Amino acid sequence: MRRADRLFQIIQILRRTRRPVTADAIAQELETSKRTVYRDIADLIGQRAPIRGEAGVGYILEDGFDLPPLMLTPDEVEAAVLGAQMVAARGDPALKRAAEDLIAKIAAVIPETLRPLALEPATRALPNWHAKPDNLDMAEVRRAIRAGRKIALTYRDEQERETRRTVWPFAIGYYETSRLLVTWCELRQAFRSFRTDRVSAAEFTDERYPERPAALRARWRRLREEHWQNMKEAG
Template sequence: MRRADRLFQIIQILRRGSRPVTADAIAAELETSKRTVYRDIADLIGQRVPIRGEAGVGYVLEGGFDLPPLMLTADEVEVAVLGAQWVATRGDPALAKAAQDLVAKIGAAVPEHLRPLILDPAVRSHRRWDLAEDKLDMARARAAIHAGEKVWLRYADEQGRETERTIWPFAVGYLDAVRLLVAWCELRADFRTFRTDRVVEAKFLQERYPERPGILRARWRKAMNREPYPA
């Protein structure tokens, strides 16, 4: 690996880590020596890259630092294209359009030698023709999540029995054939998942719920160790 590529990869490793990353871990990923990592870290610090830490403890990349946009490897381009294809065929209309726009922007910005990976990609994600139809405005649902606002639902379970709920939505799950709205349910006083194709009626209340969406997501992840939630 060229030295310039190695320095770039070290920054990427530190950028994705939420905790200090040791020189051993960096060396193992880059298949180089720990001595080389120490030397590269010192060079990056000398170039004013805000890396904090020390040998034997680990290194972190401080906030506020970024690289020039779209310095992507071939593998990263293929990941972006495959992900955008998946969203374009399974996302709601607003996300599908955004996925197409993303691919166009990447194609216009990457170096010439990477453009064939976008114009004629070797990776493919095909449309699911059995994808269940949303009975909910997913763009508004995502906006409600970002704003931390309540949604009222009339919802039918798998037997067709309807209930009315006021929920605090905080996540959308995209499965192969269905989409799920994950929320705190005031009726059940617990977390619930709602299939968007079973929503009979929805009203976006523009009323903030008392928790932040990020806190609800953290609580829900902890609660996932329990039994699955019935709707």
């Protein structure tokens, strides 16, 4: 790999995550030595790339640095198009239109040599014929998440028992046959997930919940990680 390509790829690796990335992990991905990574990191810092960290701990790319948005590799174009295809095949109508528009925009702005990868892709995501329909307006759900607003749900469980819940929505999980709305439930005072096909009614309120959606997602992820760690230690 050319040095310029390696420097570019180091930036890409660092901006994938907000967590520190060790020189060893970078070296493994780039199939080079840690000494080379240390030297490249030092060169990038010398070129005023806002990289923070140190050897043995890991590195973080701070805000305020970006690369030209059109520098896409063939693999990145194919990944973006395949992801958009999957959304178009499995998402609600608004997401389907957005995914199709995204593919068209990618094709319009990438170099001509890469355009066939977007317009005539070798990969294809097929529709999920087993997905269960739901009564929930997913476009409104996404707007509620972005605004941090509460939703009042009428929900049926597996035994067809119906309850009324006021929830703080902060994430949507897409699975092969269903979607999950991930929330903080005021009734249970805990995180709860609701299958969208079991929601019989929903009222989208103007009331904001007191936490930021991002903070709820972070807390939920920590609890999940702790749960799986405890399961691993117990098993």
